[in-house]
Amino acid sequence: MRTLFKNIKELLQVRDKPISFVAGADMNILPTIKNAYVTFQDGIISDFGSMSNCPSSSFDILVDASGRMMLPSWCDSHTHIVYSGNRESEFSNRIRGLSYTDIAKNGGGILNSAKKLQETSEEELYQQSKVRLEEVIKLGTGAIEIKSGYGLTTESELKMLRVIKRLKEEYPIEIKSTFLAAHALPKAFENNKAKYLNTVIEELLPLVIQEKLAEYIDIFCETGYFSVEDTDLILKAGKKHGLIPKMHVNQFTAIGGVQKGIEYNALSVDHLEEMRNIDIDSLKNTNTMPVALPGCSFFLGISYTPARKMIDAGLPLALATDYNPGSAPSGNMNFIIAAACIKMKMTPEEAINAATVNGAYAMGLEKNIGSITIGKKANVLLTKPINSYTAIPYSFGHNQIDKIYLNGIEIS
Ligand code: NIG
Ligand code: FE
Numbered sequence: 001m002r003t004l005f006k007n008i009k010e011l012l013q014v015r016d017k018p019i020s021f022v023a024g025a026d027m028n029i030l031p032t033i034k035n036a037y038v039t040f041q042d043g044i045i046s047d048f049g050s051m052s053n054c055p056s057s058s059f060d061i062l063v064d065a066s067g068r069m070m071l072p073s074w075c076d077s078h079t080h081i082v083y084s085g086n087r088e089s090e091f092s093n094r095i096r097g098l099s100y101t102d103i104a105k106n107g108g109g110i111l112n113s114a115k116k117l118q119e120t121s122e123e124e125l126y127q128q129s130k131v132r133l134e135e136v137i138k139l140g141t142g143a144i145e146i147k148s149g150y151g152l153t154t155e156s157e158l159k160m161l162r163v164i165k166r167l168k169e170e171y172p173i174e175i176k177s178t179f180l181a182a183h184a185l186p187k188a189f190e191n192n193k194a195k196y197l198n199t200v201i202e203e204l205l206p207l208v209i210q211e212k213l214a215e216y217i218d219i220f221c222e223t224g225y226f227s228v229e230d231t232d233l234i235l236k237a238g239k240k241h242g243l244i245p246k247m248h249v250n251q252f253t254a255i256g257g258v259q260k261g262i263e264y265n266a267l268s269v270d271h272l273e274e275m276r277n278i279d280i281d282s283l284k285n286t287n288t289m290p291v292a293l294p295g296c297s298f299f300l301g302i303s304y305t306p307a308r309k310m311i312d313a314g315l316p317l318a319l320a321t322d323y324n325p326g327s328a329p330s331g332n333m334n335f336i337i338a339a340a341c342i343k344m345k346m347t348p349e350e351a352i353n354a355a356t357v358n359g360a361y362a363m364g365l366e367k368n369i370g371s372i373t374i375g376k377k378a379n380v381l382l383t384k385p386i387n388s389y390t391a392i393p394y395s396f397g398h399n400q401i402d403k404i405y406l407n408g409i410e411i412s
Pocket of ligand 1: 109113248322
């Protein structure tokens, strides 16, 4: 099937050759073509250029995109959308003065979500999660990473990962799966962290590998959760089985986790609300993508990742939602881009690069999606009629996305 879009007001993120990621001053460059055309063939971007070179041959579908912009779909490289229930009562308690840490210490937080998930059947968990996946697709996300980590028992971690696998099979969006059993210490192992880590490594991990349930391994490396030494054990075990490391790190405290991630050639290090100069320096000239999660900063009222300082130091940065019930119950990438501009002082160009090419890299998908490049998947967005692409972050809380295409097919 061949589709032609013509009269596109501005075609964003055009890259003649696929690039891995953009860093430093290059993040402020968003290549575009004004008054452009794009063609898809069988779900793949087959051609693009200026309207003066628009092909005249016949197409199965012809779309006149006058007044609208086209861009690659958002790449959300960090989410926890498979969960059960919600944490509205904790939210209410936080407004009344309790901190995220107070709530976790009283058995709330991740353990609260784990209890709910353990009591939920796999079918019910799938039904709850697919609603969120459909919601984020409509908000323009065309590739997403989803983590386990609310199971915290062998049975329930596998349940979560099987739900992710089923979502992957049943939806046209690109999905990457991450094994995050080291998310919090379950109650049953309260005074025996070593035993829990041993269970994860010796019992659970081989089953995850056997069923091919994950490509990435993650850990919450944080004071009161898992230490740098624990991180070493988990990442080493994951790597031995071929899982690529990702990390939750420097959310509340900087304890050396960034350096551990780099040592293991982690694909990404995520959160980074608390960054020391040494953490920024360590990330220079590595293959590890720093990922900021401004939805979590907004929702918890904690620091924002120092994007300006990091980009000005020459680093790349990706943006993701962290969609989860406790610290970021929203999967709206349009809001994330607005928050990055408004609260982190990223330019619209930097934010769009961070949410497309750099997000694709943070999921290992940079060859398939994240830019308008011939041969990449036709996962793209058409905006409503807008003056400039700055309208996307400017009109925060609104959705400027009109039409969504996954594998070249319009999603209604
Ligand atoms: O990325 N920080 C660790 N994990 C999640 C939140 C977990 C929760 O509160 O349920 C995050 O923010
Ligand atoms: Fe997270």
